[in-house]
Amino acid sequence: MLIGESGSGKTTTLNMLNRLIEPTAGRIAVDGEDVLALDAVTLRRRMGYVFQGAGLFPHMTVKENIAVTPKLLGWPREAMAARADELLELVRLAPQDYRDRFPRELSGGQQQRVAVARALAARPRIMLLDEPFGALDPLIRDDLAEDYRQIHNTLGLTTIFVTHDMTEAMLLGDRIAVMKDGALAQVGTPNELLAHPADDFVRALIETPKRRARRLAQVLAVGP
């Protein structure tokens, strides 16, 4: 999980991983390979990317959106259709109801599910998610986040997930990287962060979920 305030460099960092933004200095390695040594287009086709606000192509159907990267990679038509249906099942949208719809005919949550399916289409091992569920209603958001965590586990993915919500980060993340002013403030598991916050900023950030957890515990203890 990449977390930090707006302007702290979360999205920039994420975008440098698949070279949507070129780093001006330093080295980025993916599986030990320097990304600058790879072809940017090939690199992007090997990673799934879920954009803030879905970023679906409005002139393509759900099926065409999902199959876009496989198509760029030259998959046969039947394989693309089968993959689209398989992924729609995975993100819990009934293929026969959704595959031929256009993005404008879907709700925000459904669009985001399609965006996840599109990112997974070419079987990447690395997924980049940029505040994917930020703009959604809390209920739908939790639902989606849970579903995604499941997919992540089932497929054995490496996911870099950008968020500004520490609660979300703690609930979903294996490791959390806290960013401040373009630099890493601390990297660790949720427990390490809770136990040993590196500085006041990290301490302040984890205060929110802690306070929420205490309040929630009190409410639940009193009972209905």
Add this chain to the structure above:
Amino acid sequence: MSGFDEAWSYLPAYLGAHVLLSMSALLLGIAISLPLAVLAARLRWLGGALLGFAGVVQTIPSLALLALFYPLLLALSHFTTETFGFGFRALGFLPALLALTLYSMLPVLRNTVTALAGMDPAVKMAARGVGMTPWQSLTLVELPLAAPVIMAGVRTSAVWVIGTATLATPVGQTSLGNYIFTGLQIENWAFVTFGVVAAAALALVVDRLLALAESGLVLRARGRIFAAAAGLVLVVGASLYPMLGNAGHRVVIGTKNFDEQYILGKVIADRLASAGVASTQRDDLGSSVIFRALAAGDVDVYVDYSGTIWTNAMKRTDNPGRKAVLDSIAQWTARTHGIRDLGPLGFENAYALAMRRDRAAALHIHDLADLANHAGELRIGGDFEIFSRPEWRAVERAYGLKFAARRQYQPNLMYSALVSGDVDVITAFSSDGRIARYGLTLLADPRGALPPYDAILLVSPAHARDAAFLSALKPLIGAIDLKTMQQANLMVDRAEDKQTPQQAAHWLEGRIAR
């Protein structure tokens, strides 16, 4: 055959040429605009420069834009002939095509640049993110999303081009404008209306079909796009079908923009046809354009007037008499341009100043010297050429003429202007039937400032030694006297029992045969 029937009979040729020209210009315009606009959406300075240029082109009157391409191409053709040994036809299709192409570019350019530059950045980012190359992003995402807006631009262009193509007639390109230009000259309103309605109907049909395609793109309805494409193919196919049989070289007959020229053009066409030579007509050409076109081989035969060649082409200001002028012209055209002067048709169509008889009598004006005394209070009307021609300067100089006002008309409307009193004097044509009909007084030229204007038949260098061609036309030499020509002209000009040029030509042919 009534005027309407005759107009109808020209439709296949005019519509086919009009559709071919408009379609070529539109396709060429799109082929140029689209890549430029794509480039311009990325390079801001280029976008500004392009839209600025296309905007300036729009402000040039379309008729002038068309006219400007003729001398430009003529110069280019001379250059390529001298440098590379080949030339091309500077009159007709090419200048019309280039001018209309320029004209068609603005809407497509503007809409494409606007649509591409205004594209949601998130969509472009997503295109890169899923692994598209810049080219794939353009062709798979940006252009498809911009397509409805681009299509709207194409629609505007199509309507503009179809309308403006009617102005291609004066640069020698046949179009639906032939109805309008010719109809205006001979006051045949059936012709004019026919041309206007045909052009408007064509524009409307194409606009509706493109609108269908546009809505198909918006709704992503393939059926609509196919239906629109099928409709367009049908319109173009049906228009061009009659032209298919006519491919191959045809002799080009040129005419200037008045009744007598149209009639003589038809007479020449009929003579050639009877000798088995197919021809087409290029109507409404200006005096200097038509002579250069003949020399360049863009026109193969036409009727000119000795005084016009004498003063405008040969730049002579003296007046050695009718016979001497004719002889020098025959020698000069052959020597300098290889043009064959077949000789005089037998009548003169001179520039002559004319007044209403009552007005001339009241002011005691009999000749140009008398006119000079009153010119300061009088208004003169002329055709589009006369006031810039050397003959006019010679007349002004010889008599010291200075008029209170000067107006220019289509040759035909000039007479109406004189009769209705809008002007007091006009630069009439002496073979015009309306001089006798309206009882106009022709003013004498005692100082001989105006040269003689014998009608002469000129043949292009390519046919100068073509025996079959020449012998088909020879019977016309010396065969038409002034009275006969005036009568033929009047048949076309008069309001009642109005005849078409083709009908007058038939009548004239009957007289020649006798």
